[in-house]
Amino acid sequence: MKTKFNTKIKLKAVFMACALFGTFSLNAQDEHDEYKLLFIGIDGVRADALKQLMDDDMIPIMKELFATGTYTFDSWHLGVTSSGPSWSDMLTGVWENKHGVTNNSYTGSEYDDYPYFPTRVKECRPNAKAVQVTSWSPMSDNVYNDGWDNKLIPPTDDACALAAVSQLIDPDLDILFVHFDDVDGAGHGNGFNPAIPAYMNAITYVDTKVGQVIEAVQSRANYGSEKWVIMLTTDHGGTGTTHGGNSDTERHIWWVANGYGIPSMEITGADPGSYQFGDTPDPELIQSTPVLTDIAVTAIDHLIPGSDCEESHADEWKLDGKSWLDEGSLYVEGNDFEDALDVTVYPNPNNGVFDVVVTSIDNVQTELLLLDVAGKVVYRNTLAEFNSYSKLRINLQDYENGVYVMQVKNGDKIVTKKVVKH
């Protein structure tokens, strides 16, 4: 008995030493370790179907994500509305002319030059741990240089949810992509349409799977000190029992982001057009409307926030999407900006009239500049007697719709924000 007891103690001591050593080595290496992302993709969910189920209180988990997060029902598809190209748009942050995927065979893919976003995150956070869970084998077998440390292919959506839950026990996990495929199956079998009960039931059912995965995030041992963002979207809608074409019900989709630093707001946007069927999308509308390539760029922006590394790679990565996070996708200079200088713009996007709140601990002159996409100054203000809190209302109604960049300088600190007028 005595020997057995001692062995147990020793094993426990060794296990604890390993666990501690592992924790120390990780924390010492990566700057943004606490920033985590759960990306849930639900294949083939039409925006009007999702909206109707929310109005009818049939999908309480997703309804809550929308109610407390940033969301849009105006994410427009600019490419081929098939799963291979669509998920590639979202996971690489570039369009088909770069990632090369135009159908579900994934032939012609250029993932060495335009990889999935976890590969990009790891260029700045080398120890980031990323896992993909999907039952759809082409996305697992035909994609390379994707940055996943582990790719799981459970046989069903139920099994995918359970696999995701078990992955979320891992304290070192940073990025989890979970893909649910059964709604698309229900659409192909019965019709992609809010009037088809089998299609609507499939969406109602996947809401419970989303709930399981989110509960696992919230049950993590270190959840209180981690900065999680949950992103949820679809790849395309459908028409009849198919998709792949250019109709509004295939192209007009939705996404929601919820979690650390994400305000509660709706983003709306006009259709910029498509790259398909000889069309050329409106370049200005692409800058103000949510589109699929924004997903990867927003994910990167959350996982390496305000990072010099992200900025230094911008030319090489050639991302097409834009970030919707409040801190903007470009850069923040100066040290400890969160404590020393904080700038909030709301509403954003807006119709040209918006408020800017600047808080700072340094009682020095603060300069506020607003530039258009061409770099021309359209607004300037100096807060001379600045005492830690200032609120300004800015009116750009006489200016064109589009993206503006706001720069707030306070001493040696600079904060840059993207302001979208539409």
Ligand SMILES: [Zn+2]
């Ligand atoms: Zn499909």
